Amino acid sequence: MAPIDPSESARAYLAYHLKRLREERGWSQPALGAKIHVSGSLISGIETRIRRATLKNLQALDRVFGLDQFFAPLYPRILEETGLPxxxxxxxxxxxxxxxxxxxxxxxxxxxxxxxxxxxxxxxxxxxxxxxxxxxxxxxxxxxxxxxxxxxxxxxxxxxxxxxxxxxxxxxxxxxxxxxxxxxxxxxxxxxxxxxxxxxxxxxxxxxxxxxxxxxxxxxxxxxxxxxxxxxxxxxxxxxxxxxxxxxxxxxxxxxxxxxxxxxxxx
The missing domain is CATH 3.30.870 (Endonuclease; Chain A)
Structure with a gap:
């Protein structure tokens, strides 16, 4: 899979930095999923941009990584990109x-x-x-x-x-x-x-x-x-x-x- 360009979209930015932060801490996708009470397949889907993160997911990621409003503010932009009604x-x-x-x-x-x-x-x-x-x-x-x-x-x-x-x-x-x-x-x-x-x-x-x-x-x-x-x-x-x-x-x-x-x- 080609490297993700984080400037391409909000979902790309999320996927890039989620994978970077997870790997820096040595966590597997299932391990991170367990920390925020979701499946490892959801983490994988977010990182490959085939799944959409909810606001609750993004808030939990900020919490588990000890970040202040890093992922959560992406939510409005992600919604705009979905194309959903x-x-x-x-x-x-x-x-x-x-x-x-x-x-x-x-x-x-x-x-x-x-x-x-x-x-x-x-x-x-x-x-x-x-x-x-x-x-x-x-x-x-x-x-x-x-x-x-x-x-x-x-x-x-x-x-x-x-x-x-x-x-x-x-x-x-x-x-x-x-x-x-x-x-x-x-x-x-x-x-x-x-x-x-x-x-x-x-x-x-x-x-x-x-x-x-x-x-x-x-x-x-x-x-x-x-x-x-x-x-x-x-x-x-x-x-x-x-x-x-x-x-x-x-x-x-x-x-x-x-x-x-x-x-x-x-x-």
């Missing part, structure tokens, strides 16, 4: 730190539960190939939360029409629905299908993030892949009530699995 990187960081994730989706399967091909089909409209792959990789990176040592509880409400909306074609949908069935077996993942007969009209998708000792926040999705992270207590509370109203109309987890199996058989 405004508001989404902050949501991804909050999602990764959440103790519970609750989400209602009325058009597509939640990003944490998407296969690569399904995500590619969902994100493809109007995107250049290089940017599309960056967006897909970012979405797949988020899914690491599912397999971490202490994963969040995840409750996903999916409108029934999603099971029959053929993003990517029948084979992509087949693999995606099989993936949903696999995820439904996880002890911390709960999938509920909202039948089309449910008399509800939430008018859009939204996600609620909760952690012990912290106020809930929400992320409201908009057209074009954009969204807004919301910390207004009153509005977040309203969305919490709406989520529970929708869940009251949803199928049980067991019946939801049966509905997914039925949709799979009908492909």
């Amino acid at each position: 405004a508001g989404f990187p902050e949501f991804a960081d909050a999602e990764a730190a959440a103790g519970m994730i609750r989400s209602y989706q009325n058009f597509v399967i939640h990003g944490l539960f998407q296969t690569a091909d399904y995500a590619r089909a969902v994100l493809a409209a109007g995107e250049q190939p290089t940017k599309l792959e960056r967006l897909v990789n970012t979405r797949l990176e988020r899914q690491e939360v599912l397999g971490q040592e202490d994963p969040p509880a995840i409750i996903i409400l999916l409108d029934a029409s999603i099971l029959r909306r053929p993003f990517g074609g029948p084979e992509v949908m087949r693999v995606q629905l099989e993936h949903l069935l696999t995820l439904a077996e996880l002890p911390h993942a709960y999938i509920h299908i909202v039948p089309e007969s449910a008399e509800l009209c939430p008018e859009g998708s939204f996600t609620l993030l909760s952690s012990p000792g912290e106020p809930d926040v929400s992320y409201v999705e908009m057209a074009g892949g954009r969204g807004q992270l919301i910390d207004d207590d009153e509005y977040v509370a309203e969305l919490g009530i709406l989520f529970e109203l929708i869940r009251s109309k949803a199928l049980t987890a067991e019946d939801s699995v049966a509905a997914i199996r039925k949709a799979l058989e009908e492909l």
Whole structure:
């Protein structure tokens, strides 16, 4: 791999100096990861610029290296370079730190539960190939939360029409629905299908993030892949009530699995 030019970008600057400081101290990537409570693969990804550091990561790096605001101030520049819709990187960081994730989706399967091909089909409209792959990789990176040592509880409400909306074609949908069935077996993942007969009209998708000792926040999705992270207590509370109203109309987890199996058989 060619040497990194730290003047090329904020991510290049981070990668160059992170590797330099780590090697000066004789730490392996897993050893540094353990010090800031992340995986060695994340450290490797940051150093090779295929993974994005969160603000929490950068603050932890400053702390472990004994630096004063060296890495953390890079965060706004790194966000600018991602090419992701405004508001989404902050949501991804909050999602990764959440103790519970609750989400209602009325058009597509939640990003944490998407296969690569399904995500590619969902994100493809109007995107250049290089940017599309960056967006897909970012979405797949988020899914690491599912397999971490202490994963969040995840409750996903999916409108029934999603099971029959053929993003990517029948084979992509087949693999995606099989993936949903696999995820439904996880002890911390709960999938509920909202039948089309449910008399509800939430008018859009939204996600609620909760952690012990912290106020809930929400992320409201908009057209074009954009969204807004919301910390207004009153509005977040309203969305919490709406989520529970929708869940009251949803199928049980067991019946939801049966509905997914039925949709799979009908492909």
